[in-house]
Amino acid sequence: MTDTVEVVGRARPRPLEKGAPLASPANLLADVPLPAAAIFEAPLMHNIAWMQRFAEAHGAKLAPHGKTTMATKMFKRQIDAGAWGITLATAVQTAAAHAHGIERVLMVNQLVGRANMVLVADAIAAGLEYYCVVDSVANVRALGEFFADRNLTLNVLIELGIEGGRCGCRNAVQVETLATAIGEQPALALVGIEGYEGLIGGDDEIAAVRAYGERLVDTVKMLRASGVLQRQAPIVTASGSKWFDLIAEAFDNAELREYYTPVLRPGCYVVHDHKLYAGAMEDIKARQPGLEGELQPALEVFAHVQSLPEPGLAIVALGKRDIGHEPDLPIPLRRYPVDGDASTATLLSGWRSFHIMDQHLFIEIPGDADVAVGDVIALGTSHPCLTFDKWRNLLLVDDDLAVRAIIETSF
Amino acid sequence: MTDTVEVVGRARPRPLEKGAPLASPANLLADVPLPAAAIFEAPLMHNIAWMQRFAEAHGAKLAPHGKTTMATKMFKRQIDAGAWGITLATAVQTAAAHAHGIERVLMVNQLVGRANMVLVADAIAAGLEYYCVVDSVANVRALGEFFADRNLTLNVLIELGIEGGRCGCRNAVQVETLATAIGEQPALALVGIEGYEGLIGGDDEIAAVRAYGERLVDTVKMLRASGVLQRQAPIVTASGSKWFDLIAEAFDNAELREYYTPVLRPGCYVVHDHKLYAGAMEDIKARQPGLEGELQPALEVFAHVQSLPEPGLAIVALGKRDIGHEPDLPIPLRRYPVDGDASTATLLSGWRSFHIMDQHLFIEIPGDADVAVGDVIALGTSHPCLTFDKWRNLLLVDDDLAVRAIIETSF
Numbered sequence: 001m002t003d004t005v006e007v008v009g010r011a012r013p014r015p016l017e018k019g020a021p022l023a024s025p026a027n028l029l030a031d032v033p034l035p036a037a038a039i040f041e042a043p044l045m046h047n048i049a050w051m052q053r054f055a056e057a058h059g060a061k062l063a064p065h066g067k068t069t070m071a072t073k074m075f076k077r078q079i080d081a082g083a084w085g086i087t088l089a090t091a092v093q094t095a096a097a098h099a100h101g102i103e104r105v106l107m108v109n110q111l112v113g114r115a116n117m118v119l120v121a122d123a124i125a126a127g128l129e130y131y132c133v134v135d136s137v138a139n140v141r142a143l144g145e146f147f148a149d150r151n152l153t154l155n156v157l158i159e160l161g162i163e164g165g166r167c168g169c170r171n172a173v174q175v176e177t178l179a180t181a182i183g184e185q186p187a188l189a190l191v192g193i194e195g196y197e198g199l200i201g202g203d204d205e206i207a208a209v210r211a212y213g214e215r216l217v218d219t220v221k222m223l224r225a226s227g228v229l230q231r232q233a234p235i236v237t238a239s240g241s242k243w244f245d246l247i248a249e250a251f252d253n254a255e256l257r258e259y260y261t262p263v264l265r266p267g268c269y270v271v272h273d274h275k276l277y278a279g280a281m282e283d284i285k286a287r288q289p290g291l292e293g294e295l296q297p298a299l300e301v302f303a304h305v306q307s308l309p310e311p312g313l314a315i316v317a318l319g320k321r322d323i324g325h326e327p328d329l330p331i332p333l334r335r336y337p338v339d340g341d342a343s344t345a346t347l348l349s350g351w352r353s354f355h356i357m358d359q360h361l362f363i364e365i366p367g368d369a370d371v372a373v374g375d376v377i378a379l380g381t382s383h384p385c386l387t388f389d390k391w392r393n394l395l396l397v398d399d400d401l402a403v404r405a406i407i408e409t410s411f
Numbered sequence: 412m413t414d415t416v417e418v419v420g421r422a423r424p425r426p427l428e429k430g431a432p433l434a435s436p437a438n439l440l441a442d443v444p445l446p447a448a449a450i451f452e453a454p455l456m457h458n459i460a461w462m463q464r465f466a467e468a469h470g471a472k473l474a475p476h477g478k479t480t481m482a483t484k485m486f487k488r489q490i491d492a493g494a495w496g497i498t499l500a501t502a503v504q505t506a507a508a509h510a511h512g513i514e515r516v517l518m519v520n521q522l523v524g525r526a527n528m529v530l531v532a533d534a535i536a537a538g539l540e541y542y543c544v545v546d547s548v549a550n551v552r553a554l555g556e557f558f559a560d561r562n563l564t565l566n567v568l569i570e571l572g573i574e575g576g577r578c579g580c581r582n583a584v585q586v587e588t589l590a591t592a593i594g595e596q597p598a599l600a601l602v603g604i605e606g607y608e609g610l611i612g613g614d615d616e617i618a619a620v621r622a623y624g625e626r627l628v629d630t631v632k633m634l635r636a637s638g639v640l641q642r643q644a645p646i647v648t649a650s651g652s653k654w655f656d657l658i659a660e661a662f663d664n665a666e667l668r669e670y671y672t673p674v675l676r677p678g679c680y681v682v683h684d685h686k687l688y689a690g691a692m693e694d695i696k697a698r699q700p701g702l703e704g705e706l707q708p709a710l711e712v713f714a715h716v717q718s719l720p721e722p723g724l725a726i727v728a729l730g731k732r733d734i735g736h737e738p739d740l741p742i743p744l745r746r747y748p749v750d751g752d753a754s755t756a757t758l759l760s761g762w763r764s765f766h767i768m769d770q771h772l773f774i775e776i777p778g779d780a781d782v783a784v785g786d787v788i789a790l791g792t793s794h795p796c797l798t799f800d801k802w803r804n805l806l807l808v809d810d811d812l813a814v815r816a817i818i819e820t821s822f
Binding site: 109139306320339376389 | 429446501502506521527530547550553575715716720732749773784797821822
């Protein structure tokens with residue numbers, strides 16, 4: 001695997017942006033104004049390889065959802081590890097990824113609005129292999145006219161939704177109507193089907209997710225049989241980071257391996273987390289006893305204890321502008337004493353975040369906690385997405401907290 | 412008032428970043444990939460002038476909290492309108508503001524950690540007038556040693572907190588101990604007192620906020636009388652955007668006007684909002700019957716209807732990565748039909764956001780709603796801060812939605 005990320009010594013330091021080191025080479029604890037977000041390189045690379053192996057073992061392609069990180073350097077690591085392409089959600093994300101060298105984008109969202117179509121058309125004209133989803137005749141017609149005017153072909157997948165869910169056709173009649181409307185637009189190529197199982201809930205959600213995966217497979221087979229698909233190996237795609245094993249199983253059979261392109265597209269797996277997806281991983285391990293290895297948390301945010309105003313209370317200098325706080329508040333993991341290095345870490349026990357404001361985190365600590373103003377706390381997250389978009393620069397670090405690279409984001 | 416914001420024609424377009432127009436000149440509806448965040452210039456300038464007049468009418472200085480927008484072009488408009496300085500929360504924010512021409516920063520947070528101290532010391536050495544707050548002897552000693560080594564004087568304010576609150580000394584004994592510790596550090600100059608009333612709640616919160624304002628005033632007077640303050644007109648500062656009238660009243664008397672520097676520092680007022688602070692404004696008007704005029708909402712986010720999958724449901728193409736959703740979900744304000752201009756807007760009634768995901772907003776709409784896929788919806792927010800940090804570029808627009816400038820942020 002090629003390391004495509006520049007080390008800091010070759011990058012331009014930007015000390016006025018959050019997360020930018022003051023020195024090069026840099027250590028997170030000594031040379032970086034905190035708060036700062038760190039990605040540990042070893043679990044990151046483990047996760048990238050683990051999920052690639054997982055997809056391949058099920059005969060599926062992997063198109064990691066890039067909206068989690070919007071870090072094109074991480075996209076390149078995922079592609080280098082064998083990913084089929086990058087999944088994205090918007091035209092601007094698509095344009096940014098393409099400008100940074102990504103050659104295949106699966107946009108699992110409707111492409112709506114003339115300016116967004118311009119961005120995508122320009123990228124396609126410049127060589128991007130691009131797919132988006134459709135679920136309405138109005139959108140199909142708008143896309144058909146726009147791309148005909150541009151003399152380009154647009155690949156579309158029909159989105160299959162669930163009743164009470166998000167976007168997507170609710171039933172087979174709607175799918176058929178939409179396929180017919182697509183067929184009337186020479187600029188559009190219908191190449192497969194797309195869905196998202198993440199909204200499925202209820203008493204027997206596992207069975208419901210399996211059934212939805214099977215419905216996706218049945219639908220793409222029906223479309224193929226009816227001759228409306230304009231691709232040799234039609235695409236069938238679903239899966240976030242919670243149920244990817246069930247979708248992979250639904251897509252994993254000899255017929256799909258030979259005649260289709262099954263695509264999994266989890267996003268959060270790349271850095272995993274310390275609570276929400278950590279719990280999902282436990283569930284996956286429980287229902288997949290043969291699974292080898294597991295995802296590991298790779299993202300942490302570091303910040304100082306700024307005040308110890310009352311017994312049992314620590315105020316840490318970071319907040320909603322720096323770290324995600326949904327569905328759970330940040331999780332205190334380790335403490336480093338003032339001027340300590342990575343070897344001085346102690347694991348925290350009995351520390352519990354209970355409130356967060358824009359720039360402050362409130363942590364309940366044991367009455368006899370060993371802590372001082374100026375200590376550094378490493379915090380984990382529950383769901384990584386809303387931490388990434390707080391940072392223009394995340395720091396790729398090794399186990400000694402030496403900064404190996406600056407990971408820029410394109411939000 | 413000088414218009415310090417470049418018009419788009421003179422700025423470099425960055426079409427790969429969220430919010431960047433594709434053309435110049437640009438109209439928000441025709442030339443900008445959506446979603447995009449817009450600031451309406453007329454209410455923005457009204458708010459800047461309104462709050463400046465309000466502070467001056469109470470004999471106070473205004474140091475708008477810049478963490479709301481982190482848009483240095485907006486800071487300059489606030490300074491041009493008469494603001495005393497800019498309030499900020501972190502060393503990196505301070506360094507960014509100073510690099511963009513802000514000359515006086517009130518950092519209402521503890522300055523903790525060597526790298527943060529380096530950033531601030533460099534800015535002070537380069538001419539920045541800077542203040543931070545302290546609430547612990549440990550931090551006072553660390554700051555005293557660091558700034559003595561740098562041969563610089565650091566202005567500090569004692570933070571006065573509330574029991575069960577955030578940072579800050581809880582009582583007079585702690586204040587006195589801290590003042591003594593500051594006096595032992597030749598590199599530190601104690602110049603006033605700081606507090607934050609935003610956490611006060613309870614049955615009679617108005618009386619509690621007034622009492623806290625008076626406690627701040629009494630404390631700074633006590634410190635002045637004891638001879639420990641090293642500033643001719645010591646600073647006393649508090650106020651967010653909810654209770655600013657009560658703090659202004661507490662600070663408004665002949666003695667403070669003559670011998671002190673009272674500083675108000677609301678942040679959200681600059682663009683106000685459509686719910687949380689709109690409600691706070693109604694409360695302020697109710698308790699201040701003589702108040703002339705009021706703040707106006709200036710920030711909206713525009714996005715397309717991407718799917719109408721079921722009767723009564725619209726899915727709009729923006730989400731948590733684009734707009735704040737706390738304490739309330741985005742508020743649907745107006746609809747523009749496909750390819751419509753500003754004159755085609757219709758006010759929305761009976762539309763209600765009920766769920767938000769990373770890239771999707773779920774809106775309950777009337778069964779007979781006039782709406783099509785591709786329509787544009789303008790959305791308001793409840794609390795503006797967590798919308799600003801989703802954007803590197805916000806668009807300053809006029810009433811015709813012509814883009815007057817790109818407002819860059821420095822998050």
